[in-house]
Amino acid sequence: YIAKYRNGETPNPCGRCNRHLRFGLALEYATEHGYDFVATGHHVRCLREPDSTLSLRRGIDPSKDQTYFLYGLAQDDLDRLLFPVGEISKHAVYAFARERHLTCAELPESQDLCFAVAGRTSFLFAQSDLRPGPILDLAGNRLGTHEGLPNYTIGQRRGLGIPSGRPLYVIGIDPERNALVVGEEDRLFRSELRVVDANYLSGHPPEDQSRLGVKIRYRSPAVGATFHRDSDERFQLEFDAPQRAIT
Structure with missing residues (x-):
């Protein structure tokens, strides 16, 4: 994560934390202590497809959908994860917690590098x-x-x-x-995006030239793009319309 910043990139902290820490360590702990599943509060849904693979779907609350942050998971991970709040709204979750006097009902939502209470830059980087x-x-x-x-x-x-x-x-x-x-702002727009370290939740990449809906930011709407496969871990996206400030 720090190396990517040093290389002039802007990595997504939540995606990497979920992949290596939150789910990686939680599933490891569950295995060591004999638990079959790990339940989380992410607003996503997990469905089994006709070919028996598991797919990650958006939660029903569009304002809180968190599939964007779970791109790093694999089929083995999904098979042991439960997402009980994916079928209800964030408002309903808080109401449920308040009715039962749970402390989480009053906690603020975590954002960005949530455990870096002193600030992301001072926490991660030496002078x-x-x-x-x-x-x-x-x-x-x-x-x-x-x-x-x-x-x-x-x-x-x-x-x-x-x-x-x-x-x-x-x-x-x-x-x-x-x-x-x-x-100036017009220099921020790009029609292509190159992706490295790709992870495919289904276990395999889409067909070359596939048409996809793509989000380059959590809050951004999905936009149309064409998938061009370079290798197992690299691909390019060609957007239907230029996108602003791809990081």
Whole structure:
């Protein structure tokens, strides 16, 4: 996770936490202590398909669907997981908890790197990772100084600290030069996305040239794209329309 930030990328903390910590350790504990299943409060549904594979489906509450964060699971994981709240709304879950005087009814929702109470950047990175460097425009002109690359992501506008007569956004992160590249909003749009370390919940990739609905962010609606397979762990997506600030 930290290595990806150092490489100028913006990894998803919840996806990796669910894959390696929350479910990885929970299922390991269940196995060691003789439990058959692990139940979680994720708003998703798990259904068995006609070919006997398990599929992960959106929860019925569209505002709280969490399938996006569980992309890293496998068939063996799904076979031992229970998602009891996937069939009810978040409001109904809280009402159920309040009626039974459960402490979780008053807890705030966890977000981002939820266990980093001091803040993501200070929790993860040493001061040596937060080296100031140049903020450059597309022509290579220096416009200012950034406060360490892990503080920024593609599409970011606020916090750049550079005067400009027009809005400027982060359009590139260059770890080799320790540089942040900025430009106008139209430079944020891309028609293709390359994916590495792919995980297929079904156990196998879609057919090449398959048509898919794709979400590049948790809150974003699914958009149309064509799947192009490169290898077992790599593929490309060609979007029907350019997408803004792919990270």
